[in-house]
Amino acid sequence: MRSTASFIGRLRWLIIVPLLLASDRPDLYLIPLKGTGPSSRLVGTAKLTPARSPFGVATTRDGQFLFNVDVDVPTLPPPTSYGPTATVFVVWIASAQLDRIEKLGPLVPGVATKGRVAMPKFMVVITAEPDAKGTKWTGPIVMRGNSPSSYLTNFSGHTMFNGGVPQ
Amino acid sequence: MTIRLGVAALILLGSTATPLLAQKPDSTKSAHEHMQHEGMNHGSGANRMPPMPKGMKMPMIPGMEGIAPKMTPYLPGGGKDPAEFPLASPRKLLDLKDGDSLDLTAGFVRRTLKGKDLVMYGFNGQYPGPLIRVRQSATITVRFVNQLDFPSAVHWHGIRLDNQFDGAPGVTQDPVPVGGQFIYRIHFPDPGIYWYHPHVREDIQQDLGLYGNMVVESGEAGYYNPVNDEQILMLDDLLMDDEGILPYGVEAANYAIMGRFGNVFLVNGEPDYTLKVRKGEVVRFLLTNVANTRTFNLSIGPNPIKLVGADISRFEREEMVESVVIAPAQRYVVEVKFDAPGTYAITNQVQALNNFLGEFQYTVDTLGTVVVGPEPTTRSHAREFAALRQVKAVSAEVEPYRRHFDRAPDKELLLTVNIQGLPITLTAFMSVDTMYFPPQEWVDGMRDMNWVATTREVRWIMRDLQTKKENMDIVWDFKRGDVIKVRMTNDPLSMHPMSHPIHFHGQRMLITARNGIPEDNLAWRDTILLPVGQTVDLLIEATNPGKWMAHCHIAEHLEAGMMMVFNVARGG
Structure with missing residues (x-):
């Protein structure tokens, strides 16, 4: 009986592994931005490039990777379509835990907003704001995307660690 | 039915012991196969799983129970009492002139690390090997003697020397057998910091202590900036657990995916490197990473770091950096200014990836300490440190x-x-x-x-x-x-x-x-x-x-x- 269970246990890996290997992986340096709610048809990108470093790997003293980020959204409706006080779109970088929020800058459709990011996992968030002076967003979230590092999984809850087969 | 499935299960279990698909024969082995375990004393040390990196916890992956790497474990010394081997001593500086000769012997030594008496390797019984200092354009002769338990050779990393003396078995020479010797003639065309190490089973021989620096001094006045002190540091890590050094593989190297990360950090072979300086002093560090796989992200407290040179030359322009990212075998020349009295750790600060939790963990490893005394320097080089030189000679050469x-x-x-x-x-x-x-x-x-x-x-x-x-x-x-x-x-x-x-x-x-x-x-x-x-x-x-x-x-x-x-x- 135990041999049967062992066989079935191993057989499922023979099925799982090729499926996993064949699946698409996200781009390591390109974040697709997606519209939220009524803006769900909007698309854009945040392109990451390693920041310049004489060592080839750009890091801070505490080991955070430094990336240049170019946020590009080809078309957006007028900011006022997100509220009467909205006059500008602003790009933000937020840590996965939302304990750090940094303003990248105002966004003009078709013109890349450029900045720098040094966080292990982060979100790119575009909001509609009354102005671009604030240090935290106040307006509605128009678009968002997750850093490729966000795909890192906590395996303690993963199906394969709990006797199941990943779907 | 149960029996049939049982047989099938055994076949599948067998797949863990043999490759699922045939691998293409590795042609590189033709160059390296003769490097392995001639006379090597096998079977010393159990095949133990290493401890997790500092601050990380991770359960065993399902199905790992009872699985071990497919190689015979190796540790030097063949299980003998470490006391039977000569105690290693810190490296000595050898100032060699054009035409000088040096005897360099690779052999067993005794070291004590983390309270454990260990059998390791050393050049001339030293850790690291002797520090060779020569003038640019000098030529020296080195008689290498192999007193290890398997073949070896010495590669003079970064030196643009005659091909026959490059020390790459299978390409430029035969490996030096146990008890054998090889004469290297080394010409130093370029100033800078270089290193020597075996080019046979580096995962074992280099990791166990066979490495040394060569400093080639330029004839050009003011080649480097004036400083108060110069330190030549070899950065390393060694993988240990409570029993000692984790075994290596005889027939095949283990840790083959990511390389062998150590958990005991060594500067010039010491776990407790300390430097004392005066307030305001500028120190030039000539850094070499001799670890098997670890790339360091090095800094010394908040003290400013000026990047001056890389492997074979200075940079076109000096620049300030937050930290020094140095990969295995690379060298960097940096200057650090110590303005405020205090004790500063030489740290490797990284965002370590915990693959199980899928998280980055801020990790600080301490490699050594710099103690800055309260008395001010008698000769300040603050002005030269503040100036970022444009090195026209490098630009002209490029x-x-x-x-x-x-x-x-x-x-x-x-x-x-x-x-x-x-x-x-x-x-x-x-x-x-x-x-x-x-x-x-x-x-x-x-x-x-x-x-x-x-x-x-x-x-x-x-x-x-x-x-x-x-x-x-x-x-x-x-x-x-x-x-x-x-x-x-x-x-x-x-x-x-x-x-x-x-x-x-x-x-x-x-x-x-x-x-x-x-x-x-x-x-x-x-x-x-x-x-x-x-x-x-x-x-x-x-x-x-x-x-x-x-x-x-x-x-x-x-x-x-x-x-x-x-x-x-x-x-x-």
């Missing part, structure tokens, strides 16, 4: 090569990996773990997989994209005077992409662009770091005739085949 920067590459390499034959649960875990890889992995965050993977299952690959040849099947032919543009890409879609420090023997090279963006501060190098997903353009100046190696300097990747050969013909 200038003739700039016309090659924008042209199409002559050669293109893809760096990738082929992993087959690991236990299937591990392969499954690795497959779901491959959704993201950072540009640089700082720690071994997947201990089980890396430990069990040997060079039987893992084949690291340099692939020529024009000929489709791989590793030692690649033989590039150049002639002296050629300037070769090489484009290398580190495949981000492989099973487990890793950054690679790639070393070209016998020549010097420039990094002209990364990801198509021109480099704006050049220095001559022999080893470049290629992070995951990056593409780098190199310009190799082929001036030194002979048959040379190029390879990844992660010791376990080298053992897993990641090497190739190029010829430089003498020409007309």
Whole structure:
């Protein structure tokens, strides 16, 4: 009986592994931005490039990777379509835990907003704001995307660690 | 029915002991197979799983129970009492003049680390090996004697010497057998900081202490800035548990995926390096990373760091940096100014990836200490430190090569990996773990997989994209005077992409662009770091005739085949 269970246990890996290997992986340096709610048809990108470093790997003293980020959204409706006080779109970088929020800058459709990011996992968030002076967003979230590092999984809850087969 | 399924299950279980698919024979082994275990004393030490990196917890992967790497464990000394071996001593400085000779013997030594008496290796009974200091253009003769328990040879890393003395068995010489000797004649054309190490089973021999520095002094006055002190540091890590050093593999290197990350940090072979300076002093550090696989992100408290030089030359312009990212085999020359009294740790600060939790963990390793006393320096170099020099000599030397920067590459390499034959649960875990890889992995965050993977299952690959040849099947032919543009890409879609420090023997090279963006501060190098997903353009100046190696300097990747050969013909 135990041999049967062992066989079935191993057989499922023979099925799982090729499926996993064949699946698409996200781009390591390109974040697709997606519209939220009524803006769900909007698309854009945040392109990451390693920041310049004489060592080839750009890091801070505490080991955070430094990336240049170019946020590009080809078309957006007028900011006022997100509220009467909205006059500008602003790009933000937020840590996965939302304990750090940094303003990248105002966004003009078709013109890349450029900045720098040094966080292990982060979100790119575009909001509609009354102005671009604030240090935290106040307006509605128009678009968002997750850093490729966000795909890192906590395996303690993963199906394969709990006797199941990943779907 | 149960019996039939049981037989089938046994067959599947058997698949964990033999490769699922036949691996292509590794042609690189023809160069390295004779390097292995001639007279090596086997079977010393159990095949123990290493401890997790500091601050990390991770359960054993399902299905790992009872699985161990497929190699015979090896530790030096054959289980003898370490007291039978001579106690190692700190390195000695050897000032050698043009025409001088040196006897260099690789043998067993006794060290005490973490309270454990250990049998390790040493050159001339020292840790690290003797520090050789010569003047630029000097030539010395070294009589190398092998008193280890398996063959060896000495490679003079970064030195553009005569090919026959490069110390690369299988390419430039036969390995030096146990009890044998080899005479090296070493000419030093370039000033800077260099190092020597075996080119046989580096994962064992280098890791156990066979490495030493060479400082080549320039004849040019003011080659470096004036400083109060100069320190020559070799950075290393050693993998230990409560019983001592974790075993190596006899027939195959273990830790073949990520390399062997250590957990005891050593500066010049010492776990407690300390430097005392006065307030306001500027210290020049000549750094060499001799670890098997670890790239360090080095800093000394908040003290400002000025980057001055790389492997073979100074940079075109000095620049301030937050930290120094130094990969295996690389060297950097930096200056640090200590303004405020206090005790500053020399740290390796990284965001360590815990592959199980899928999280980055801030980790600080301490390599040593700098104590800044309250008394001020008697001679301040603050003004020179504040000035960032433009080094016109380097720019002038680079200038003739700039016309090659924008042209199409002559050669293109893809760096990738082929992993087959690991236990299937591990392969499954690795497959779901491959959704993201950072540009640089700082720690071994997947201990089980890396430990069990040997060079039987893992084949690291340099692939020529024009000929489709791989590793030692690649033989590039150049002639002296050629300037070769090489484009290398580190495949981000492989099973487990890793950054690679790639070393070209016998020549010097420039990094002209990364990801198509021109480099704006050049220095001559022999080893470049290629992070995951990056593409780098190199310009190799082929001036030194002979048959040379190029390879990844992660010791376990080298053992897993990641090497190739190029010829430089003498020409007309």
